Amino acid sequence: MTGQLHRADFVPPAGLANRHVQTLLPRLLPRRHLPHRWETLTLPDGDFVELAWVAPGPTAPDAPLFLLFHGLEGSFDSPYARELLAAADALGWRAVLMHFRGCGRRPNRLPRAYHSGDTADAYWLIGQLAHRYPRALKVAAGVSLGANMLVKLVAEQGGDGLDLAGAIAISAPLxxxxxxxxxxxxxxxxxxxxxxxxxxxxxxxxxxxxxxxxxxxxxxxxxxxxxxxxxxxxxxxxxxxxxxxxxxxSAGRWLGELELPTLILHAEDDPFMPGDLFERLPPPGAAVRVELARQGGHVGFMEWREGRLRSWLARRVSRQLEDWAPTFAGRPRRLAAESEPPGR
Known part of the structure; x- marks a missing residue:
């Protein structure tokens, strides 16, 4: 690996390295129980998106905030969503997922849906969160479709156009x-x-x-x-x-122009994308760190740790959140979400 491309430290369990096994495993395991509350956010055009906040969440006004964007036809119920939100909550972060229009509990109002390049709703939400929590450090993460959208949004807004300390893109179809x-x-x-x-x-x-x-x-x-x-x-x-x-x-063409610190996590065997994806794209700029794993599938990355299958993505994202919020990392963790075994 050269430049801003690095080898990820993900190691699949013996016998579970196949790309399709990795892709399907999170969907076959019991879903993590994660208490949450819903909020409907009205958008400037009169439509709405639904937010799922991990409950009860921290009360400190300066608690850092983790914002997650799901993939195509995903939701709070997606296995990766619950794992990533639980990981942020375990660190004491305020954690929330934005459902794209029509992906929450109700159909959206206007005659439109959502797509991989639709950044306006995410931009509006980040602005609202900036007003609500002006003292909070904020990090956004996107998965699959949501990751491509987030990279495009970061490119559009430049280094200081968003109240974000960093962005994380997972299995992005760039x-x-x-x-x-x-x-x-x-x-x-x-x-x-x-x-x-x-x-x-x-x-x-x-x-x-x-x-x-x-x-x-x-x-x-x-x-x-x-x-x-x-x-x-x-x-x-x-x-x-x-x-x-x-x-x-497609957001890949802007990889060399991103100014906000951005972590991209990707598996070379992702069945949703060509294995030479990053050879087709411009070299990432200095603000971007791309970590490539040989295996992992599409939003899979399941590892064997502490006697059971666990999400390497949640562990890697947790480490990145601690790196970006070092002053907060020393505070007591919310251990319940981290240690609780998955449940239906």
Whole structure:
């Protein structure tokens, strides 16, 4: 590894290194119990996003804040979300997840959805949190789609345009066209079918609201995510077609221009992306640290530690949060979330 590319210290358990095993393991294990409360945040255009705050959370006004953005069709219930939020909570951070429009408990109001390059809602939320917690150090993290969105937002706003001390991008599809191609090959088509079924079901319930030249029969015939992006994502959000959407929304082209301290965690065997992803992209700038693991799958990174399978991502993110908030790291930890075994 050279420059800002580094070898991650992730080591998969013996017999569990396969990319698909790693990708699926977090979804097969019992889901962590994590108390939380909901908040509806109204957006400037009259729509809303739903926030899930880990409860009870710290009371100190200067407690650092961890903001998480989920992946495509993800939510607070996604295994990685609960693990990362619990890890931040265990350190005494205020932890919150923003659901993209329509991914919370209720459909959103306006005839639109969300996509990989849609940074406006995240930007608005970060501004609101800056007003609410002006003394708090803040770090944002994104997973998959949310990671690409976050990298794009950081690039758009420059080094001082966001009230963030740093950003963390996990398994980011920084070249969306390449990811769409990868998901049409081999076993990865299983993931594509799963995601596509969720998107189509959600869209079917709103066809009468959406300004699309699309009926239920044509929606049912869409076979790939690229088809879906051509027929739904692109026209719904002002793109010419899927190719135009992928080109304009992919954040990889800005890796050399990021000014905010940014950690990117990625597995070279991620089935959602080509293995040479970072060879296709500009070299990362001085503010960016890319850690590449040979294995890990897509948002997998499950390791054997303390007698059971645990999330290496949660451990690595915890270490980064402590690095970015050293003055807070010495305070007593909230051990309950860290030590509690997963439960349904």
């Amino acid at each position: 070249d969306l066209a390449a990811s769409a191609d990868c998901l049409q090959r081999g076993f990865a088509r299983v993931y594509e079918r799963h995601l596509l079924a969720s998107l189509k079901a959600k869209t079917a319930g709103r066809l009468s609201d959406f300004p699309l030249a699309l009926d239920g029969e044509r929606l049912g015939r869409l076979r790939t995510l690229r088809d879906y992006d051509d027929a739904v994502t692109a026209p719904l959000h002002g793109f010419r077609d899927a190719a135009d959407y992928y080109r304009r929304a």
